[in-house]
Amino acid sequence: MKMTRWRWLPVVAYIALIAMPAFAADETDRLRDLAKRSKTDGRLDQVAVYLCQAAGINEKKYGKQCERARASATAKLQEFEGDFGTGKFELGQKDYAGSIRDLKKVLYGPHLEEAAHLVEQAKTLQMKSASDPTGMVSLRAAQAAYDRGSFDAATTAANKVESANLKPIAAQILNNIKIYQATISEAESLERSGNFKEAKAKYSFALTIKSNGPGDPAGAVQRVAALLAQQKLDTAKAQAAKLQPTAKPDPLLLKNALAKADRDEKQRNWKAALDDYETVLSLDSAQPEALRGKRRALAQLRKSSGSQSDSTNVVSMSASMSSESATPQDLLRAQLENGIHAYYASQFSEANQDLSQYLNAGGESYKGAAHFYLAACLLSQALLADPQDASHVQGLQHDAQEHFRLASEEKYKPIEKLVSPRIFAEWKRMEKQQ
Numbered sequence: 001m002k003m004t005r006w007r008w009l010p011v012v013a014y015i016a017l018i019a020m021p022a023f024a025a026d027e028t029d030r031l032r033d034l035a036k037r038s039k040t041d042g043r044l045d046q047v048a049v050y051l052c053q054a055a056g057i058n059e060k061k062y063g064k065q066c067e068r069a070r071a072s073a074t075a076k077l078q079e080f081e082g083d084f085g086t087g088k089f090e091l092g093q094k095d096y097a098g099s100i101r102d103l104k105k106v107l108y109g110p111h112l113e114e115a116a117h118l119v120e121q122a123k124t125l126q127m128k129s130a131s132d133p134t135g136m137v138s139l140r141a142a143q144a145a146y147d148r149g150s151f152d153a154a155t156t157a158a159n160k161v162e163s164a165n166l167k168p169i170a171a172q173i174l175n176n177i178k179i180y181q182a183t184i185s186e187a188e189s190l191e192r193s194g195n196f197k198e199a200k201a202k203y204s205f206a207l208t209i210k211s212n213g214p215g216d217p218a219g220a221v222q223r224v225a226a227l228l229a230q231q232k233l234d235t236a237k238a239q240a241a242k243l244q245p246t247a248k249p250d251p252l253l254l255k256n257a258l259a260k261a262d263r264d265e266k267q268r269n270w271k272a273a274l275d276d277y278e279t280v281l282s283l284d285s286a287q288p289e290a291l292r293g294k295r296r297a298l299a300q301l302r303k304s305s306g307s308q309s310d311s312t313n314v315v316s317m318s319a320s321m322s323s324e325s326a327t328p329q330d331l332l333r334a335q336l337e338n339g340i341h342a343y344y345a346s347q348f349s350e351a352n353q354d355l356s357q358y359l360n361a362g363g364e365s366y367k368g369a370a371h372f373y374l375a376a377c378l379l380s381q382a383l384l385a386d387p388q389d390a391s392h393v394q395g396l397q398h399d400a401q402e403h404f405r406l407a408s409e410e411k412y413k414p415i416e417k418l419v420s421p422r423i424f425a426e427w428k429r430m431e432k433q434q
Helices: 002-007 009-040 044-057 059-092 096-103 112-128 133-147 151-158 167-192 196-209 217-243 251-266 270-283 288-305 310-314 328-344 348-360 367-384 390-409 421-433
Strands: none
Touching: 009 044, 009 059, 044 059, 059 096, 059 112, 096 112, 096 167, 133 151, 133 167, 151 167, 167 196, 167 217, 196 217, 217 348, 251 270, 251 288, 270 288, 270 367, 270 421, 288 328, 328 348, 328 367, 348 367, 367 390, 367 421, 390 421
8 A cells, every 4th residue: 555655756746847837937927027016116125026036936037137126226225315314304494395295205215114204294294384274275286286297286376375384385386396497498408409418417307306297307308318329329420430431342242242132032032132132231331232122122021921011010001191180199100110111221320210219209009119120220230330349339239139128028029031130030049038
């Protein structure tokens, strides 16, 4: 009887070994979802806890995410230290509204309980200081309007406060609005003049005053950051063109590469022809026959795949769509389509701008495609860049990998036949690293 019972142990052990990977995958998925919810709540400390627990199960996939989450949580904790100190100072100065606002920003750390206690203390003192019921109603209305970003309503309500005890609090709200509006105005002026670096700094400052204020400071920061990156890229290209004489490509290399492309095209080996024409364009980005040949090869690949292009899969815009009938989402989709077409035409700067603006403007439906083609543009630019400018090339490659990662997170799957083999190989290499 004992022999029969022991005989089942290998089977039980085998079943346990089979079940372990599935359990590990389910557990890391659960921890990842918990991390996402914690991030939404602003609890970056919990994000780090969950991702580092996942790293303990799958170090390769979650190890770096754990490190980044810890660094973000530590950086945010330093901000909370500043908010806590500011809140205590404001409480001592009887700026109860300001104290409550800043102390509520503390979401975790050693001062969390004390901050919550001081918030309640500030609320009690704020109520006791109100000797004018009508003024208190106006002040509450002003604070509520300010909190939701309605500055006109906040200004109107704050100006109705006449009580000596409440007027300093109302004045603080009005002062915050004044500083915010002046900062946004300066930022917009700097952006119009092309000074994107200073504009970004001003928008960032406005964001610290009121994150949901008029003018969407968070979106403005992203917008000018993209414009600044493009400006730096254009400036670097212009400087490189001035400093270095234009090197003519080797005529023999061009001739041989075009001849091979022509042979592959005649044999209807369209994928090889596409790779050949891109090789020619890496030597001479304006070579007319290579540009025409690339378009022919892409057209044939689209035809054979039963799809006009990734951009057609992404967008089906009506050719007769008028500006009156177009919705904001229609315009966003059109911009995305323009960006993808520009990529296939090797107009990488134009593609970068359209794709970046699509993402920065809040394009959601096709984020995966936008990230993928933006990565493809950056990699193509890295291939065409001066190899001696290592930092520039590495920067382009790093940004491309980041956009590939974001495309993968959106579950985007490119059509292999419609993408350069080099680009597709980089995509597959990134997928293996995930």
